[in-house]
Amino acid sequence: MQTDIEIYLLSCPTDKIISWLEGEFNVIEKKQPTAVCTKLTFEYQQADIKVTILEQAAGKRFTSVWFDSDKTPWEDDMACARQAFSSLNCEVRCNYQGWEEAGEQDPDQWWRINQQGEGPFIWT
Template identity: 70%
Template sequence: MQTDIEIYVLSCPTANIIAWLEETFTLISQSSPSNLCTKAVIEVDNHKIEVTILEQAAGKRFTSIWFNSDKTPWEDDITCAKQAFRALNCEVRCNFQGWEEEGNQDPDQWWRINSHGEGPFIWN
């Protein structure tokens, strides 16, 4: 199980991300420490999970969604990315493998899901 989950969404308004979290989980709280950062706490199976939504995390157009917990409902980043793509209908990218199993993995190797399909690619 991964210690946390992080995905990147392309040109997706934070309001849409919050709406997805509200539809999927119990949204306990939400705050905006800065113009580009929104923090939320969600509840999943009686576990509180901190979520950080950071706009312009990778270039101007990508927003990071970071679930800071090993109690998420997803096995890995890719499983989360698939659900986010279905819900948000925008391109989603995530690390190809969990950082823990890095080994010989190319650090630029990512997984991309968009309207054309999904698969590994080099993000640099």
């Protein structure tokens, strides 16, 4: 289980992302501290999961969705990315191997899911 989950969505409106999360979970708090940042808290199996949605996180077209918890329903970033793609039908990117403090993974190695399929690629 990862300590947190983060995915990047290409050209996906924040309202659509929020609707996806509201359809999957019981959202108990929603606030928008800035024009490009929305923070949610939802409940999952008696745990409060904090989510930050940040527009223009990787260039102008990508939105980051960061789940700050190890209690999410997904085993890793890739499982979350697959569900997001299935629900939102927009390109999703995530770290290929998950993040580890002492890991030796290539920071440019990513996983991409889109209408053409899914697989690893170098995001530079």
